[in-house]
Amino acid sequence: MRPNDEPEAMLELDSVRVEYGAVKAVQSVSLDVREGEVVALLGPNGAGKTSLISAIMGVVPITSGTVRFLGRDVTLASPEEKVRMGIGISPEGRRIFANLTVAENLRLGASSQPDKAIRERNQHRYLEMFPILKERFHQKAGTLSGGEQQQLAISRCLMAGPKIVMLDEPSLGLAPVIVERIFDLIAELKAARLTILLVEQNANEALAVADRAYLMHSGRLRFEGEASRLRESEDLMSHYMGLAEAQ
Ligand SMILES: Nc1ncnc2c1ncn2[C@@H]1O[C@H](COP(=O)(O)OP(=O)(O)OP(=O)(O)O)[C@@H](O)[C@H]1O
Ligand SMILES: [Mg+2]
Structure with a gap:
């Protein structure tokens, strides 16, 4: 604990820049x-x-800056090392292994979890949560619909039992009933004290479940603070998110 009794950061970024050539x-x-x-x-x-x-x-x-995880500088660590340390990601655009079955995708997701009982418990949990995955268990993942693949991607990244999970637009393109289930899942994971970094376009839902929020625009942070404060700030939301027009 720090002197002011604030819990220490699990993940800490300092002046991180990412450039793709001139971008x-x-x-x-x-x-x-x-x-x-x-x-x-x-x-x-x-x-x-x-x-x-x-x-x-x-x-x-x-390009420059540092990433620290659990007090350790991991700026240069490989994605595989980060998975082993307990960082999970459900990437944008699903990125499941299309030629493998649902079962094989889930097994791969759990490969960094050494405890068989935890692997089995997690699998049971996510198949209960997303029953379509149970129905399609032995089917090639590439034959699933977009929304089904999204459910598989989220389940897969949780299978290893990460310490922190980064979800990149988990509700994108899903039917309302599945969106609701995804946010219920996030609330459940939160209640179980999993640390979550949630990227979302569905701002109202995201801010309802989040403790704190960052608002990013053109590569820079424009707001950081309590999620409820951002939710109530119509000016910020309409200026940066265009939500006022959308509602
Ligand atoms: N591989 C790449 N090469 C060049 N430019 C890229 C690359 N990936 C992203 N960009 C550019 O970087 C900027 C940020 O893109 P990024 O995908 O991080 O945005 P985002 O906030 O995730 O957007 P979205 O909500 O649409 O997913 C964009 O201008 C994009 O065109
Ligand atoms: Mg994106």
Whole structure:
């Protein structure tokens, strides 16, 4: 604990930049996620959200800045090392293994979890939560519908029992009943004290479940603070998210 009794950050970013050639996708972002917190990362298309969490995971290179996880500098660690340390990601656009079955995808997701009982318990839990995965258990994942693949991607990243999970637009393109289930799942994971960094376009739902929020625009953070404060700030939301027009 710090002197002011604030819990220490589980994940801590200091001045992180991500550039793709001339494109400055992330420009000096510093943020932290504390243990047991749900933190929403919001922003319009092209804000840099996926670039930022891809950089945290190590799947895109960090141009400068540092990433610390559980007090350790992991800026240069590989994605595989980060999975082993307990960082999970459900990437944007699903990225399941299309030629493997649902069962094989889930097994791969759990491969970094050494405890068989935990693997089995997790599998049971996610198959109960997303019954379609149970029905399609031995079917090639590539034959699932988009929404079904999304449910598989989320389940897969949770199978290893990560310490923190980064969800990149988990509700994108899903039917309302499944969106509701995804947010119920997030609330359940939160109640179980899983630490979550949640990227979402569905701002109202995300802010309802989040403790704190960051708002990103053009690669920079424009707001950080209590999720409820952002939710109530119509000015910020309409200025950066265009929500006023959408409602
Ligand atoms: N591999 C890449 N090469 C070049 N530019 C890229 C690459 N990936 C992303 N970008 C650019 O970086 C910027 C940030 O993109 P990013 O995907 O991080 O945004 P985002 O906030 O996740 O948006 P969305 O809500 O649409 O998913 C965009 O302008 C995008 O065009
Ligand atoms: Mg994105």
